[in-house]
Amino acid sequence: MIEKSGSAVWSGGLKAGSGTVSTESGALDGIAYSHASRFEGKAGCNPEELIGAAHAACYAMFLSALMEGAGIKPGTIATTSTVTLDATTEGGPTVVAAHLVATVTGDAPEEKLLELAEQAKAGCPISKLLRAEVTLEVSVG
Template sequence: MIEKHSTAVWKGTLKDGAGKLTTQSGTISDLPYTFATRFEGAKGSNPEELIGAAHAGCYAMFLSALMSGEGIVPERIEATSTIGLDPTTEGGPTVKTAHLVVRVKAPAEEAKVLELAEKAKAGCPISKLLNAKVTMEVAVG
């Protein structure tokens, strides 16, 4: 089993405190985040955008793998994942949705790309991880 980790360090209260995120690889190191960056739209990072980045990256790789398995070499796959956090959920904020917007440029019939895109949405390991409604829009060309 491949295992990767990230670390969060939080200091202070929820609203007045601050945290820093660091990934095992060191690509992200001491990335700051606060209540304001997560819930109030302040400039800066938050866990949901990092989940979105993981989802988009995983999806693009998985779609590429499926296309390659069909002999299709994609020129470009651009995936954006928007994570929806409902801060008013009883029991605490809850991630409720993940919406993929995908643009694919590949030498293949549109119907085939759309079929593989749906398979990738269902099979992407991060899609499977999310206990949320995962939706998607795909553009070919």
């Protein structure tokens, strides 16, 4: 099994506080985020764009694997995942959607590429994560 981790540190209250996010690999190291960057459109990182980037990357890799498995030489797969956060949801802000947009090139008929693209949407691990069980361990102190 492969395990990768990301971490965050938050200091202060929701609106006046701020935090940083980092990844185990160091690709992200102490990247700032805040209430303003998440809910007010201000510059800075936010969890939804990180999920979007992970989703887009995962989808492109998975589609490439499906194409190769079907004997298709992949060209370029350019993908964006737009993650929608509804800040007005009863019970608190909720991620309500993720929308993938992909431009795919490969040496196969369009119909086949569209079929594989749909399979990749359903099968990529981050698409599955968005429906996954979430567990929690907490320590205080």
